[in-house]
Amino acid sequence: MKMLIGGQWVDGGSSIDVLNPYDGSVVDTVPRGTTADIDRAITSAVKGFAINRDLPTHKRISILRKAADLMQERFEELAITIASEGSKTIREARKEVGRAINTMTISAEEARRLNGETIPFDSAEGSENRVGYFYRIPIGVIAAITPFNDPLNLVAHKLGPAIAGGNAVVLKPATVTPLSALKLAECLLDAGLPPEILNVVTGNGREIGDALVSDARIRMISFTGGVEAGDHIAHKAGLKKIAMELGSNSPVLVMDDCDLDNAVAACVSGSFWAVGQNCIGVQRLYVQEGIYADFRRAFLTLTGQYKTGFQLDETSDMGPMITESDAERVIEWVDEAREQGATLLAGGTRDGSLVQPTVMENMPPGAKLDCQEIFGPVVTLYPFKTLDEAIDKANSVDYGLHGAIFTNDLKQAFTAIKRLDVGGIIVNDSTDYRVDLMPFGGVKKSGLGREGIKYSLQEMTEPKVVCFNL
Ligand code: NAP
Numbered sequence: 001m002k003m004l005i006g007g008q009w010v011d012g013g014s015s016i017d018v019l020n021p022y023d024g025s026v027v028d029t030v031p032r033g034t035t036a037d038i039d040r041a042i043t044s045a046v047k048g049f050a051i052n053r054d055l056p057t058h059k060r061i062s063i064l065r066k067a068a069d070l071m072q073e074r075f076e077e078l079a080i081t082i083a084s085e086g087s088k089t090i091r092e093a094r095k096e097v098g099r100a101i102n103t104m105t106i107s108a109e110e111a112r113r114l115n116g117e118t119i120p121f122d123s124a125e126g127s128e129n130r131v132g133y134f135y136r137i138p139i140g141v142i143a144a145i146t147p148f149n150d151p152l153n154l155v156a157h158k159l160g161p162a163i164a165g166g167n168a169v170v171l172k173p174a175t176v177t178p179l180s181a182l183k184l185a186e187c188l189l190d191a192g193l194p195p196e197i198l199n200v201v202t203g204n205g206r207e208i209g210d211a212l213v214s215d216a217r218i219r220m221i222s223f224t225g226g227v228e229a230g231d232h233i234a235h236k237a238g239l240k241k242i243a244m245e246l247g248s249n250s251p252v253l254v255m256d257d258c259d260l261d262n263a264v265a266a267c268v269s270g271s272f273w274a275v276g277q278n279c280i281g282v283q284r285l286y287v288q289e290g291i292y293a294d295f296r297r298a299f300l301t302l303t304g305q306y307k308t309g310f311q312l313d314e315t316s317d318m319g320p321m322i323t324e325s326d327a328e329r330v331i332e333w334v335d336e337a338r339e340q341g342a343t344l345l346a347g348g349t350r351d352g353s354l355v356q357p358t359v360m361e362n363m364p365p366g367a368k369l370d371c372q373e374i375f376g377p378v379v380t381l382y383p384f385k386t387l388d389e390a391i392d393k394a395n396s397v398d399y400g401l402h403g404a405i406f407t408n409d410l411k412q413a414f415t416a417i418k419r420l421d422v423g424g425i426i427v428n429d430s431t432d433y434r435v436d437l438m439p440f441g442g443v444k445k446s447g448l449g450r451e452g453i454k455y456s457l458q459e460m461t462e463p464k465v466v467c468f469n470l
Pocket residue numbers: 145146147148149150154172173174175176203204205206208209210213224225226227228229230232233245246247248278279373375401441446447
């Protein structure tokens with residue numbers, strides 16, 4: 001596929017092969033964008049901003065609605081693209097396409113609800129004759145940088161609200177999974193989006209990222225990815241708005257009184273969805289000691305039924321890691337933890353990029369798997385006695401995206417809600433629960449700001465005050 005700059009689908013000087021991570025076969029190629037391409041894309045987006053700022057809201061709504069319709073028409077093609085360039089199985093990919101369509105539809109709906117307020121100027125002495133209000137204006141050109149693990153829906157989470165709010169975008173999708181993003185751009189153009197409003201530059205973030213994020217014409221950076229790249233970008237950005245959706249190593253608390261079958265099923269799915277390459281995937285599973293043995297037995301039985309394999313095989317439960325080197329890293333972390341005293345209960349092996357679902361216990365405090373983000377199919381079980389103890393352990397890391405508790409005791413649920421340091425708490429489901437309209441984001445190193453279309457729209461627009469002196 002080609003990249004999209006200035007309304008044209010263009011090639012670059014050289015290209016990048018997009019590989020299927022299962023067998024390394026070439027799915028397609030994309031241009032290796034350069035800093036000159038970034039400059040042209042920003043120049044185009046500046047023009048695009050002038051166009052979108054002046055588009056009536058009903059026009060933006062109809063473009064977003066039509067794009068959602070076109071995605072529905074291309075549903076299976078989009079699912080196959082996600083499952084071919086990335087790690088997700090075809091069944092997981094279909095769920096992502098459904099959610100991405102929903103994200104675009106909600107963006108159209110929220111465009112209509114972008115309201116201001118009247119301001120009570122007369123509450124200040126001397127302003128008795130003033131009346132006025134504020135309304136929301138677009139922020140300008142937004143640099144959107146997206147990761148590989150939800151290559152369609154996380155792009156939709158940036159493009160939908162950015163367009164709804166009247167902005168223009170330069171998008172840089174993940175190098176390993178650019179095809180889903182380019183197909184979303186096709187849907188938007190086919191839906192009638194004036195092309196300068198959306199520019200997509202494919203290419204390596206380390207080569208072209210600085211040129212994008214440090215350019216003064218960019219007024220906001222909306223980044224989803226790892227802490228390391230996020231930190232680098234924040235240092236290069238200069239004076240502009242930054243929204244960061246970063247990683248985590250999500251904790252789940254399973255209390256003695258919970259519905260055990262529900263907890264086991266939800267936690268196995270939450271641990272291994274998308275091969276654990278999931279910012280809200282379950283990584284640390286704290287299980288109260290009264291049910292620890294039963295939970296452990298049932299968890300291992302269900303995990304043992306998981307079938308890893310080719311993503312496009314309808315019977316696969318788990319596909320490959322995104323690259324073989326990521327699979328190697330996962331096994332290295334597991335081996336390192338075992339050398340430090342952790343016990344392997346299941347998995348811990350790989351065949352090329354396929355990693356078996358892995359379960360551990362007796363994890364030593366401070367091991368990488370205990371405090372960093374694995375972003376792979378590895379979960380650790382930890383027994384605990386009291387809720388206070390589990391909450392302290394859950395909070396002992398630098399991350400805080402989602403937390404979860406399984407319990408039928410309201411008091412315990414509310415204690416966890418109040419005391420877990422996270423951006424979202426799920427009661428009686430795993431951390432891996434999200435709908436696209438809720439405010440989504442983390443505390444600590446898990447991020448800055450919130451996504452979820454209504455909330456992204458707030459971040460991507462600014463209030464403009466109007467005051468009449470009568
Ligand atoms: P990543 O390596 O940080 O890459 C994310 C994006 O940043 C890619 O497009 C990448 O480009 C680009 N990038 C890398 N270095 C850059 C630089 N110096 N300047 C500008 N752009 C740069 O993350 P990933 O491996 O794709 O995704 C996994 C991470 O994302 C995990 O930590 C996960 O938790 C997090 N994540 C968070 C959320 C959330 O909503 N909180 C959702 C999904 C994933 P290249 O591909 O060219 O390197």
